[in-house]
Amino acid sequence: MIFLAKASEIPEGERKLVKVNGVDVAVFRQGGRFYALNNACPHRQGPLSRGTVEAAAEGAGCFVRCPMHGWRFDLATGDSNGRPANATVYAVDQRGEELYIEI
Amino acid sequence: MSIRMEQIQPIIDHEYAYLMAERPHWSLTKGDQDLELVAHALRVLLHMKTAPQHPDEYLALVDCQHADGGWGKMSSEKTSAAWVTAFCALMLIRGNLSLKNPRIAESVRKCVRYFLDTQKEDGKWSDPSWADLDAVSHPVSFFDVLMAVGPNLVDAPTMVRVRDSWRKGMKFMLERQDADGGWYDPEFHPTGVEITAHLIQDSIVADLVLGDEHQVRNCCQKGVMKLLSVQAADGSWDGENVDHTMDCTRSIMLVCSILGTRAQCDRTIERGLEWILKHKCEKGWPDFPGMETNLERTCDGLDTLLKYKTYSQPVTTALVKLWGYAA
Ligand code: FES
Numbered sequence: 001m002i003f004l005a006k007a008s009e010i011p012e013g014e015r016k017l018v019k020v021n022g023v024d025v026a027v028f029r030q031g032g033r034f035y036a037l038n039n040a041c042p043h044r045q046g047p048l049s050r051g052t053v054e055a056a057a058e059g060a061g062c063f064v065r066c067p068m069h070g071w072r073f074d075l076a077t078g079d080s081n082g083r084p085a086n087a088t089v090y091a092v093d094q095r096g097e098e099l100y101i102e103i
Numbered sequence: 104m105s106i107r108m109e110q111i112q113p114i115i116d117h118e119y120a121y122l123m124a125e126r127p128h129w130s131l132t133k134g135d136q137d138l139e140l141v142a143h144a145l146r147v148l149l150h151m152k153t154a155p156q157h158p159d160e161y162l163a164l165v166d167c168q169h170a171d172g173g174w175g176k177m178s179s180e181k182t183s184a185a186w187v188t189a190f191c192a193l194m195l196i197r198g199n200l201s202l203k204n205p206r207i208a209e210s211v212r213k214c215v216r217y218f219l220d221t222q223k224e225d226g227k228w229s230d231p232s233w234a235d236l237d238a239v240s241h242p243v244s245f246f247d248v249l250m251a252v253g254p255n256l257v258d259a260p261t262m263v264r265v266r267d268s269w270r271k272g273m274k275f276m277l278e279r280q281d282a283d284g285g286w287y288d289p290e291f292h293p294t295g296v297e298i299t300a301h302l303i304q305d306s307i308v309a310d311l312v313l314g315d316e317h318q319v320r321n322c323c324q325k326g327v328m329k330l331l332s333v334q335a336a337d338g339s340w341d342g343e344n345v346d347h348t349m350d351c352t353r354s355i356m357l358v359c360s361i362l363g364t365r366a367q368c369d370r371t372i373e374r375g376l377e378w379i380l381k382h383k384c385e386k387g388w389p390d391f392p393g394m395e396t397n398l399e400r401t402c403d404g405l406d407t408l409l410k411y412k413t414y415s416q417p418v419t420t421a422l423v424k425l426w427g428y429a430a
Binding site: 043044045046047050052065067068069070071072082083084 | 137139176231232233234237288290291292293297341342344346390391394397399
């Protein structure tokens with residue numbers, strides 16, 4: 001596991017771009033939970049850390065919409081809802097104030 | 104105009120030199136490539152008027168065309184997709200105005216067949232990577248150009264089918280304009296900015312040049328007004344999105360020139376361009392301010408400057424040619 005960030009660096013509803021082992025990782029905090037995705041959108045490498053976060057109705061998940069051409073990814077699974085490729089997600093392990101991921 | 108050509112020309116020269124130095128990363132003569140990037144680069148060659156020095160680049164694109172007339176996202180990919188096929192087709196038909204190569208002409212005919220074969224009943228083309236409106240706009244743009252500069256490339260019965268297909272595509276787009284002048288796609292483009300900029304410049308406004316069959320003047324004017332209304336105070340669009348700011352700036356340049364409403368749009372265009380110049384990397388442009396340079400964005404940046412150069416001249420015909428809607 002590799003250190004990602006301190007939880008306090010990412011307030012609720014915010015995101016942060018972190019370089020981990022040379023990989024740009026977009027970290028989001030939504031509904032008290034942390035999500036980490038490869039920052040490069042699988043369509044044309046648009047920066048997901050600049051995307052818009054959207055919540056599904058009835059608490060059925062949160063999504064990030066790529067700012068370039070609008071593909072939408074499930075923050076937890078990376079699923080793109082039928083687009084040709086999914087985003088890469090990393091499991092976030094929170095240990096107290098510190099966040100770690102496997103990459 | 105407060106942005107002077109003496110300011111722009113050195114940037115064009117510098118960026119073009121950079122793009123050519125990066126050729127291994129976009130040229131099909133060097134290996135497998137992302138064809139959307141290739142098409143962006145070929146458009147720069149067209150607008151720099153250097154295509155005749157690079158026929159190999161256009162022929163390499165012909166070499167990786169599929170039997171059905173299409174291309175995939177990567178040159179090695181075997182499945183064709185509508186959006187990238189239209190972009191490649193546009194570069195070939197326009198490139199061949201100066202190259203006059205029979206292999207390219209045959210390739211363009213294959214593209215025509217591809218679009219005639221793959222259009223859906225309701226007038227759209229589908230591409231899982233793009234919103235339906237985007238996927239329709241590019242083939243319609245290709246047909247715009249075919250009708251404007253290459254009707255002799257195909258036989259008369261095919262041309263009749265092209266016109267019919269073009270009408271259906273136009274109808275699909277025109278029926279979907281929102282009352283506020285924008286186009287939206289809830290799946291891909293909730294803000295509607297990029298898609299509106301694309302549609303009015305890439306396909307719809309050409310109708311005015313081609314005889315105004317669909318009477319699109321009002322629709323284009325509303326589209327421009329929508330874009331003007333959502334420009335940020337700093338001159339950018341869509342949350343400092345460099346790509347979308349370039350799209351809007353170029354789109355307004357063409358459409359207001361054809362509509363004869365430049366005076367209304369000059370300041371918006373200048374502010375867009377000033378923002379684009381301010382956020383350049385040392386070489387090329389990024390997707391967002393502060394990010395690393397990106398080759399595709401660099402092609403878009405060069406294209407924007409080249410179009411602005413033409414926009415700064417009083418003759419609208421030259422600008423229309425830069426979009427391919429006149430020979
Ligand atoms: S780069 Fe993300 S949707 Fe195109």
